[in-house]
Amino acid sequence: MTVKEIVETLNLKIVSGQESLDMEVTSGYTSDLLSDVIANSKEGNLWITRQTHQNIVAVAKLKDLAGIIIVNSREPDEDTLRKAEEEKVSILCSEEMAFEVSGRLYALIR
Amino acid sequence: MLRQFKADLHVHTCLSPCTDLDMSPKRILAAAVKKKIDILGICDHNSSENSLAIMNAAKGMDIRVIPGMEVTSQEEVHVIALFGDVANALKLQEHVYSRLPGENDEEAFGMQVIVNEKEEVLGFNEKLLVGATTIPLDDILRLIHGFDGVSIASHIDREAFSILGQLGFIPENLELDALEISPRISFAEAEKKYSTQYPITCSSDAHYPDDIGKGFTCFLLKEGTVAEIRKALRDEDGRKVIH
Numbered sequence: 134m135t136v137k138e139i140v141e142t143l144n145l146k147i148v149s150g151q152e153s154l155d156m157e158v159t160s161g162y163t164s165d166l167l168s169d170v171i172a173n174s175k176e177g178n179l180w181i182t183r184q185t186h187q188n189i190v191a192v193a194k195l196k197d198l199a200g201i202i203i204v205n206s207r208e209p210d211e212d213t214l215r216k217a218e219e220e221k222v223s224i225l226c227s228e229e230m231a232f233e234v235s236g237r238l239y240a241l242i243r
Numbered sequence: 244m245l246r247q248f249k250a251d252l253h254v255h256t257c258l259s260p261c262t263d264l265d266m267s268p269k270r271i272l273a274a275a276v277k278k279k280i281d282i283l284g285i286c287d288h289n290s291s292e293n294s295l296a297i298m299n300a301a302k303g304m305d306i307r308v309i310p311g312m313e314v315t316s317q318e319e320v321h322v323i324a325l326f327g328d329v330a331n332a333l334k335l336q337e338h339v340y341s342r343l344p345g346e347n348d349e350e351a352f353g354m355q356v357i358v359n360e361k362e363e364v365l366g367f368n369e370k371l372l373v374g375a376t377t378i379p380l381d382d383i384l385r386l387i388h389g390f391d392g393v394s395i396a397s398h399i400d401r402e403a404f405s406i407l408g409q410l411g412f413i414p415e416n417l418e419l420d421a422l423e424i425s426p427r428i429s430f431a432e433a434e435k436k437y438s439t440q441y442p443i444t445c446s447s448d449a450h451y452p453d454d455i456g457k458g459f460t461c462f463l464l465k466e467g468t469v470a471e472i473r474k475a476l477r478d479e480d481g482r483k484v485i486h
Contacts, residue, residue: 165319167411168402186318186380188410210379 134158134242136200136223139179143227143237145202149214150223156199161238163231167192174198181234187213193222200224202238204231245481248467251275251459252284253313253323253397253423253446256293260353260373262450267362268293268300270452275306278456282306282467284325284446286313288372289339291332292357298329299360307467313397314339314387316380321397321404323423323446324387327469331390338386342378345371380406384418393473395421398448399437400428413439420476421484426458430486442476442484461485 137154140147147154159177164170165184174180176197182189183205190213193201200223203209209217209224217224227234254275257266275283283306285294294310301308310332311325326332346369347355355368376383387394399422402408406422413419421442424433433443447458463483464471475482 166402166408168408171411184318184409186410186414188412188414192411 136179136225139238139241140225142241143202143234145225145227148209148224148226149217150200150221153200153221153223156223158199158242160242161235162198163235171196179238181231181238183207183231185209185213187216189213190216190220190222190224194220198222202227202234204229204234245463245465247485248281248462248464249279249456249459250282250284250444250462250467250472251278251280251447251449251456252282252309252311252325252395252444252472253286253458254283254449254455255287255313256285256297257354257356257358258287258290258293258368258372259450260288260347260349260355262353263452264354264356265452266450267358268297268360269362271297271455272301272304272306274452274455276304278459280306280456280459282309282462282472284309284311284323286311286323286325288313289315289343289370289374289376290355290368290372291329291336292368294332295329296358296360309469311392312336312339314378314383315375315404316383317375317377318380318409319375319404320380320406320409322380322383322387322406323395323397324383325393325395325469325472327391331392334390335386335392338378339376340370342376343370343372343374344377345374347371347373380410381414381417388418393420393469393476394418395423395444397423398425400424400433407437413441420473424458442478444476444484445486
């Protein structure tokens with residue numbers, strides 16, 4: 134399943150990385166500790182977090198993640214958005230909390 | 244003349260909900276004297292309300308007390324702020340309080356006791372000091388420098404609430420003066436592991452009297468002030484961090 138299909142099903146708002154929406158999503162990873170995401174996420178994972186700091190873009194790039202879903206109606210910081218556009222990293226926003234987004238994503242791709 | 248100062252720049256008091264109630268001004272100072280600490284930084288979670296009590300209690304003693312705070316950023320990164328005077332610490336506190344949601348629950352987190360130098364209880368802080376502010380890390384560091392303070396990222400060797408744990412790596416262009424390690428790791432190990440442009444300090448992060456001075460940093464300074472520590476962290480005018 135691609136990021137784009139998930140965006141439509143989960144009703145996510147695309148805020149950056151329009152050009153990367155065709156990436157294939159392997160699974161999801163939910164965590165707010167970036168060190169944990171670096172250690173344990175896998176290539177192609179869609180990362181669910183409430184962190185909005187610019188380091189999330191670097192971590193997504195480093196781990197070749199399919200994209201980032203920011204939950205709880207939070208918006209990425211300005212420099213995060215700028216970096217995400219530069220690096221072509223898809224950031225998607227949801228009004229729902231991490232538990233709900235994770236559950237719905239799990240149901241979709243498992 | 245420059246001389247060596249032994250500093251423990253990160254010590255909590257009975258104001259922090261997670262500390263022992265024994266962390267009163269006299270007990271803290273007695274423990275610091277026993278460990279031969281010359282400079283003591285008072286850094287409660289998101290508050291500096293007990294700094295003045297410890298400073299007053301130390302009057303006439305051969306120990307320099309620095310008012311400070313351990314601020315929790317929006318990203319849940321802990322940062323030590325140290326100031327030359329209480330007025331600046333309280334200015335930061337004003338910003339922190341205005342963006343620190345929630346109320347303390349003593350049953351769940353513990354008491355937040357405000358004391359004076361005679362160890363009389365002045366009251367209980369009702370804010371959720373153990374919580375996170377809604378201030379981004381970069382802004383907290385700018386605020387600290389704006390009030391002429393020194394900023395140090397707390398316990399970078401721990402996963403919880405550290406800049407490396409929360410943010411994975413240290414972002415560029417931060418107004419950060421140093422990185423703090425806990426006594427669980429040596430300076431040599433830290434320098435090897437983190438190979439960083441920032442100077443490294445070690446502090447105890449004491450929550451109990453016996454822990455005070457377990458972590459410390461030796462500085463070469465003229466006197467035990469924040470201005471001198473800043474110079475040492477920048478390696479200026481012969482002032483140095485000598486570990």
